[in-house]
Amino acid sequence: MPDQAVSDLTPGELRDLRRLAAIMVPASTEHRVPGADDEAIFADIVRSLGRDREAVRKALALLREMAGGDFSRLDAATAETTAMEMLARGGSTVTALGRAVLQCYYRDDRVFIALGLEPRAPFPKGHQVEQGDWTLLDAVRGRPRMWRDVDGGGR
Amino acid sequence: MTTASGTSAPRPTDEIVDVLIIGSGASGAAVAWSLADTRMKILCLEQGDWIKPTEFPTNGRDWEARRYADFDISPNRRARATDYPVNDDNSPMKVANFNGVGGGTVLYTAHFPRMHPSDFRVKTLDGVADDWPVDYWTLEPYFAENDRVMGVAGLAGDPSYPLHQPTMPPVPLGRTGTRYAQAMNKLGWHWWPSDIAVATTEYDGRAKCINLGHCTPGCAQGAKASVDITYWPQALRAGVELRTRCRVREITTNEHGMASGVVYYDPSGVERFQPAEMVIVAANGIGTPRLLLNSASAQHPNGLANSSGQVGRNLMVHPWPQIYGYIDEEVDGDRAPMTVMWSKEFYETDPSRGFVRGYTLQFARGTGPANEAITSMAAGRLPWGRDHHRAYRTMLYRSLRVGVACEDLPEAHNRVTIDPILKDSHGIPAPRIDYTVSENTQRMMDHGIARSVEILKAAGCHTIHLPPPGVLNSPGHLLGTARMGHDPDHSVVNGWGRSHDVKNLFIVDGSIWVTSGGVNPTSTIQALALYIADNIKQRLANLFD
Known part of the structure; x- marks a missing residue:
């Protein structure tokens, strides 16, 4: 678990968030990916809350209220039902919670590799892009002028 | 000297300059570059920092997360020390900007369409809003010059535009x-x-695009034409001075009703006075009306350059x-x-x-x-x-x-005012926008x-x-809040950017737009700034008459 001084979340909030993250983005053997509760991914999430920290705390408080106490102690079926009910409410708080989880999940090396992507930053290697089919523009080149020459400057 | 607070507080005074430009973004950079050949003493005050290429998000694995953090387009979410807050609660459209050398061009997609000829004649053609006091053909040489300095990728021959030749x-x-x-x-x-201000070949010392992809939050390759790497290096070499982390609080006026300089906070937070013979405001469609309204004084109780009551009105943001x-x-x-x-x-x-x-x-x-x-x-x-x-x-x-x-057509009730509560980190009252579609x-x-x-x-x-x-999805382009026009009763600046009220005060950013067109504005903002700079140069002998 991450250092609480870094995370600024209480132990209870950390437990609830980790359980919630596992439901939001679960591990999948079929897709060969860890869940968002994976130790390294979760540490990244907590470390990177940044501008979303207070919104995430609000979401966790709501979750705790809906769970009637510790969300992390609910049985699997109840936890999933409660989590999905909370997430379905939407709004800026849930959006911030989702952003906090997804921005870290989708930069993990294992997830990138499972998606067939190189685990690297865009710079300095960049990407190759094919030119595409420029002959398609031939259909447009012959069109008559479309702009209105109100001042007569286009004569 | 009369200040907004009505006091004559002792404060350090800098050496007078001929031209003081407020803001180093798209228009401030262009006007600085153009005026540099006059050999006047030109100073630009910028509230933000230089951004190094190594600071841009595409250098790191967190490149996508940072577009929601220190490179978010919203100043309220980004909340850097160099940002000021904007109360946009009463608007479905949110504000996009960047405060640093290069301004919004640091954080734009570089989509670079020009306005169309018809955009300058909406009253004549369609009976709405007002015609501009300039037209496409007057601006055309400045569009072309701006394309050359910025470097624009595109293809000539588009039947929807007058013929023009992109540079790459x-x-x-x-x-x-x-x-x-x-x-x-x-x-x-x-x-x-599209015309796009991205170098698809090596161009004027800039490396070609290598498809990093995330153009908006800054280009680590330097292929995207932000003015910190296009206009500014040339302007600095020509002798223009640019001071960063200097936030202007108000423009002051003298007993003759002329702008006398600005009060600003230096990087240490010390309040200083910078005297100037001429002031050019290039602070965008939110920052400019904020500054003018915050410059209210006994002589100008409704804000500087605001005898028309148009400062802050007609905000257009492009839904x-x-x-x-x-x-x-x-x-x-x-x-x-x-x-x-x-x-x-x-x-x-x-x-x-x-x-x-x-x-x-x-x-x-x-x-x-x-x-x-x-x-x-x-x-x-x-x-x-x-x-x-x-x-x-x-x-x-x-x-x-x-x-x-x-x-987005201009409507008087869509406006920028001064928020009664919200302030920036220097205690300067922040802007509020009220906008409806x-x-x-x-x-x-x-x-x-x-x-x-x-x-x-x-x-x-x-x-x-x-x-x-x-x-509606931002961009939240910031246009129209200090409109240009021939009639001083209905506009803030004249047809070449000079304030109707204060003869040595100019505005060159998107706030002077009369209408908004349906295009990203940077190309036209810069062409207009170059046009105004050229007018200043041609009229130097009797500029303030």
Whole structure:
């Protein structure tokens, strides 16, 4: 678990968030990916809350209220039902919670590799892009002028 | 010297300059560069910092997360020490800006359309708003000069524009553009590769684009033309001085009603006075009215240059709904410049559509792995739980996105005022915006959304997602709040950017726009700034008469 001084979340909030993250983005053997509760991914999430920290705390408080106490102690079926009910409410708080989880999940090396992507930053290697089919523009080149020459400057 | 607070407090005074420019963004940089050849003593005060290429997000694995953090387009979310807050609670459109050397060009897509000739004559042609006091043909040489300095990729021959010659070949169509092009040809509608201020070849010392993809939050390669790497190096070499971390609080006036200089906070937070013979404001459509209104004094109780009452009014922000579609094959995703082409099929007025004026359709490639998940989750397209991974794999690098860039007409009630409570880190009152979407714009958006759906269907999208009601998607371009015009009773500056009220005060940013067109504004903002600079140079002998 991450250092609480870094995370600024209480132990209870950390437990609830980790359980919630596992439901939001679960591990999948079929897709060969860890869940968002994976130790390294979760540490990244907590470390990177940044501008979303207070919104995430609000979401966790709501979750705790809906769970009637510790969300992390609910049985699997109840936890999933409660989590999905909370997430379905939407709004800026849930959006911030989702952003906090997804921005870290989708930069993990294992997830990138499972998606067939190189685990690297865009710079300095960049990407190759094919030119595409420029002959398609031939259909447009012959069109008559479309702009209105109100001042007569286009004569 | 009279200040807004009515006091003559002792404060350090700097050496007088001939020209003081407030703001180093798109227009401030252009005007500084142009005036440099006069050999006048020119100083620019910028509240932000220089941004090093190594600081841009694409250098690191957190490149997508940082677009929601220190490189967010919203100053309220970004909240750098160099930002000022904007109360935009009473507006469905949010503010986009960047405070640093280069201003908004550091954080823009570099989509670089010009305004069209008809955009300057909306009253004459369509009976709405007002004509501009300048026209396309007057600005054309300045468009061309700006294209040369910035470096613009594109293709000559677009039938929707007067002929002009971009300086570099267009960005690749790629797989995504090819899909769009096939769809547009099927529908028989106009499209053309966009003018984009991205170097597709080595250009004027800048490296060519290597398709980092995330152009908006800054280009680590330096291929995107932000003015910190185009105009500013040349202006500095020509002798212009640029001071960063200097935030201007107010413009002062003397007993003759002329601007005498500015009060600003230096990097140490010390309040100083900078005297100047001439003041040029280049602080954008929010920052400029904020500064003018905060410069109210006994001589100018309603704000500086505001005898018309027009300062802050007529805010235009370009409502811009975006329509997503998903296809069943992988296309470019985030691995190339975001914008690829435009359509002007619905740009010029056609009364049968039920609205006046029109819009550009802007065709975007996809987005990156994290951002695809975040935006799709927020829009309700991507589920949580067991089905998350399967659904995600149908989306990543399979999205198309059409943006509807609507012309926003000026309305007096859409405005910038000074918030009675909110202040920046120096205690300077912050701006507040009040904005509503007009019926004409709403009809225009509805029309554009319907056409976008047709395009996405023609492109083979199996799933199409409309923007939720009320979600307009920023950009939040900032235009129109200190409009130009011939009549001092109804405009703030004259036809060449000089204040009607204060003869040595000029405004050169997007706030002087009379109408907004349906295009990204940077190209026209800069052409207009170069035009004003040229007028200043030609009229130096009697500039303040």
